[in-house]
Amino acid sequence: MKKLAIIPAYNEEGSILKTVKDLRENAPDFDYIIINDCSTDDTQRICESHRLHVVNLPVNLGIGGGVQTGYQYAKTHDYDIAVQFDGDGQHNAKFLDAMAKKLVDEDLDMVIGSRYIEKKGFQSSGLRRLGIRYFSWLIRKMTGQTITDPTSGMRICNRDVIEIYANDYPRDYPEPESVTTILKAGKKVREMPVEMNERSAGVSSISPRKSIYYMVKVSLAVLMAGKR
Amino acid sequence: MDIRMRIFIGIIMVLAFLYVCTAIKRRVIDIRHALVWLVVCILLLILDIFPSLLEGISRLLGFALPVNMLFFLGFLLAIVIIFGLSAKVSKLNEQVKQMTQDLALLKNELEEKTKS
Numbered sequence: 001m002k003k004l005a006i007i008p009a010y011n012e013e014g015s016i017l018k019t020v021k022d023l024r025e026n027a028p029d030f031d032y033i034i035i036n037d038c039s040t041d042d043t044q045r046i047c048e049s050h051r052l053h054v055v056n057l058p059v060n061l062g063i064g065g066g067v068q069t070g071y072q073y074a075k076t077h078d079y080d081i082a083v084q085f086d087g088d089g090q091h092n093a094k095f096l097d098a099m100a101k102k103l104v105d106e107d108l109d110m111v112i113g114s115r116y117i118e119k120k121g122f123q124s125s126g127l128r129r130l131g132i133r134y135f136s137w138l139i140r141k142m143t144g145q146t147i148t149d150p151t152s153g154m155r156i157c158n159r160d161v162i163e164i165y166a167n168d169y170p171r172d173y174p175e176p177e178s179v180t181t182i183l184k185a186g187k188k189v190r191e192m193p194v195e196m197n198e199r200s201a202g203v204s205s206i207s208p209r210k211s212i213y214y215m216v217k218v219s220l221a222v223l224m225a226g227k228r
Numbered sequence: 229m230d231i232r233m234r235i236f237i238g239i240i241m242v243l244a245f246l247y248v249c250t251a252i253k254r255r256v257i258d259i260r261h262a263l264v265w266l267v268v269c270i271l272l273l274i275l276d277i278f279p280s281l282l283e284g285i286s287r288l289l290g291f292a293l294p295v296n297m298l299f300f301l302g303f304l305l306a307i308v309i310i311f312g313l314s315a316k317v318s319k320l321n322e323q324v325k326q327m328t329q330d331l332a333l334l335k336n337e338l339e340e341k342t343k344s
Contacts, residue, residue: 035332055336059328069329076333171325 003100004079005032006070008063009087013042019087020052026093029100033073034087037066061171068169075166083156090122091154095194099156102192109161109187112147112179113154113194121195131215135176138219142226143183148191150176161187170221173214177221184225229279229295237276237298245269264312268305272298 005023009016016034023032033053036043038060047054055069067084074082081100085091095113103111115123116132123129135150153175157165161182170177183189248265251257275282275298286297 055332057328057332058335059324061325061328065325065329069332072329073333073336 001081001104002077002079003030003081003083004070004074004077005030005083005085005093005096006067006074007032007034007085007087008037008066008070009034009039009043010037010060010063010066011039011041011043012087013039013046015089016043016046016052016087017050018089019085019091020050022089022093023085023096027096030083030093030096031079032085033070035066035070035073037061037063064169064171064174067174068165071162071165071169074162079162080159081156082162084153086153090196090198092195092197095154095192096156099154099192099194102190103156103158106190107188108158108190110155110157110179110182110189112149112152112189112191113156113196114147114149114152114191115194115196116148117191117193120193122198131211134215135218135222138222139176139180139183139226142180142222145183145189147179147183147189150179152196154194154196155179173218176218177225180222180225229282233295234276234279238273241269241273241276245273264309268302268309271305272302275301 005027007016007019007023012019020032020034023030031053033055034047036047036054036056038057044054044056046052055073057066057069061069070084071082081103083096083099085093085096091113099111099113102108115121124132132149132151136147139150140146155175164182164185165178168181179189245266248257248262248269252259252262279294282294282297286294289297291297291300
């Protein structure tokens with residue numbers, strides 16, 4: 001069974017090597033592909049000098065466009081399973097095998113790594129958690145299913161979902177919207193507890209200034225996806 | 229409507245029309261996209277030249293002053309055009325995204341082939 005880790009990277013020169021090392025050591029069954037979203041730092045040079053597998057986007061597309069490129073790569077290279085694995089050191093590769101096993105054993109379409117089932121590891125700041133609880137509530141209203149960590153980027157999925165995401169994926173802040181889309185399409189989604197770290201380098205894509213836009217945009221997107 | 233205002237609006241419309249025409253000639257703007265602006269200019273010019281037409285319509289729709297009707301119409305058409313542009317930008321954005329992704333994946337494939 002071919003498994004791929006999609007690593008979206010924008011200016012991750014400080015953490016990209018660590019991320020790949022973590023994958024190689026703790027999830028050796030997974031191939032990986034770095035999607036370098038037109039970084040302005042040394043990410044591309046580091047990837048090339050270490051001969052890492054990398055797709056360099058010639059134009060900056062934002063997180064959604066980058067991750068979608070990863071799903072397209074998974075589709076064209078005929079992978080059975082793909083997982084999104086952040087390039088900033090927030091995700092731990094040691095959970096990937098268990099997530100893949102759950103996906104296959106329980107015949108699911110997607111498994112989301114959730115920080116809020118066992119409440120271990122980095123839990124994000126208070127205001128962010130409030131936002132996450134709100135999206136969790138909104139998704140429950142729209143789909144009837146409970147996703148405790150709808151903003152988690154650590155998501156593993158099968159061929160069906162790879163196909164869906166390769167064709168259509170939200171551009172920015174994609175997680176809550178894209179999970180609503182596949183729930184509405186009748187796909188089976190479960191969560192399992194994982195621990196995440198605080199980012200080791202780089203900055204979050206959600207600055208305080210953008211958080212209002214984030215809340216409004218994602219709410220609207222989830223509502224639209226839920227009504228489809 | 230005051231004759232001075234009508235002359236003023238008329239001159240502005242003619243100038244705008246000529247400006248759009250030269251823009252087409254110099255290939256600053258595509259005819260497909262310029263057409264709607266030319267239509268707006270001509271429409272407002274007609275209403276400006278024949279005020280009885282404008283007065284009739286504005287009475288029918290309950291505008292107190294015909295000139296308000298003229299401004300409202302211009303504003304409405306501009307809004308429609310701007311929304312059309314927003315839609316166009318969204319589409320262009322999507323097309324650029326798809327081309328970027330295809331290009332990046334192709335380049336990756338080429339590099340992998342030359343490596344091995």
